[in-house]
Amino acid sequence: MIDLKQLKPLPESFYDRDTLLVARELLGKYLVRRYSPPGLKPVDLVAKIVETEGYHMEGDESCHAARGETKRNSVMFGPPGRLYVYFTYGMHYCMNIVTEKEGVAAAVLLRAAEPVAGEEIMQELRGPKITRKLLCAGPARLCQALSITTEQNGIALKKPPFYVARDPGAAEIDESAMITTTRIGISQAVEHPWRYYLKDSIFVSKK
DNA sequence: ACTGCGATGTCCT
């Protein structure tokens, strides 16, 4: 069990690095989002990231920024450490964290997480029939569990009410505990092995 | 366990 009060927000410099390195290092980090359910006091929704994917404007046709800047993807071109949220399939949201320096469009898609705190609220946001294992197992499910929409697009993940943190007491996760594989849902573009997940986690979107 | 399909906004050709 971790002490949530000990969690330290990651600095912007964490994200201002190679996208695939950031994608790996985000595994095991904590996503913390303060959320106010209608009529109730704010609650910290906390989830440990267990699955990520990297996307990069260079050499990656499946990246939203591969064909230049648009209204939708403009946050990817901005400074690192910002949230990039997009709407897809007419009903789902997916969230990314922008990486690399301003002007280089790249990001890490958060694909799955392990519920750590605020699970009751996540359950209400996801619906009563959803099992705990599936609360945050998938990019759109994770957004639904944390109530993320394009309203949060572009915000800086630097401090409360919304940030990513590490547990100072936890060791860095060894690469031997991770699986590297191809990304999910890419059908047209040449695929890259830019998906990472924690080998022993039951909370990943797919094995 | 596996397969097919409907939902449906935004961007791209």
Add this chain to the structure above:
DNA sequence: GGACATCGCAGTT
């Protein structure tokens, strides 16, 4: 008009 960084449900094996 088609594809899409998806999901949940229904139907079948």
